[in-house]
Amino acid sequence: MIEVLVVDDQALVRGALAAMLDLERDITVVGQVGSGEDALAAVAQRPPDVVLLDVQMQGLDGLATAERLHRDHPSCRILICTTFGRPGYLARAMTAGAAGFVVKDAPPEQLVDAVRRVHQGLRVVDPGLAAESLTMGASPLSERERDVLRAVADGRTAAAAAADLHLTEGTVRNYLSSAIGKTGARTRGEALRIAEERGWL
Structure with missing residues (x-):
């Protein structure tokens, strides 16, 4: 029996995924x-075989959660399941230690199959997103540029x-200028939108 923990900040989605599985x-x-945070506590109390994990959540997001789970519970397999199929999220999830990445609008049988395959030790990635990720390449933004955009x-x-980042205003403006240039944007608002759409933040 494959034991699964479902982590999603939307109660209806969480319940539907659990009922389907x-x-x-x-x-x-x-x-x-x-x-x-609740996922970390639940896994510490009773490690499941697979954690089905959303990306965008309040507080500790799915990517940060995946990184902590992978570090502290390496035998626990992580499958990202998100509405936001963004190439940048895929790259960051795999770097964080996720074994799979699927989108919520995938057919139910595809999600079930992904849970089984991840449990078997395989990697599972939405094929369309994988192709898009290869075409787009890695994020050009440094960690500090991402911090400033956020x-x-x-x-x-x-x-x-x-003030929040404990930097000078001039340094922040330099990072913003660099981020605008790297994203091909004209304004910081546009740079932020591009970075969010591509999953670089």
Whole structure:
């Protein structure tokens, strides 16, 4: 029996995924949680065979959660299941230690098959997303440039970002300028949008 923990911050989605998996004779859902922090606690208490993990969640997101789980519970297999099939997310998930990456609009049998294959020690990646990821390549942004772009989200000023990141305002502006150039954008808002759409943040 393959034991699965479902992690998604949307209760309806979480419940639907769990109900679908529980219909399979060889799969049992041993828990459902709505955050990365709760996932870490649940796995520490009872490590499942597979963690089905969303990417975008409040607090500790799915990619950071995957990295922690892979480090602390290497025998636990991680399957990312997200609405946001972005090439950058795929690359970062695999780097974080995920064994698979599927999108939520995939056919149910594809998701079930992915759980089984990941449990067997195989890697599973949505084929369309894999092709797009190869075409697009790796993120051109440095970690600091990503930090700065996140810090100016929602229209926040460079001064506010500088205070949050313990940098000078001039340094923040330099990182923003570099990020704008690397994304091919004209403004920082456009750079932020491009980076988010491609999963680089």
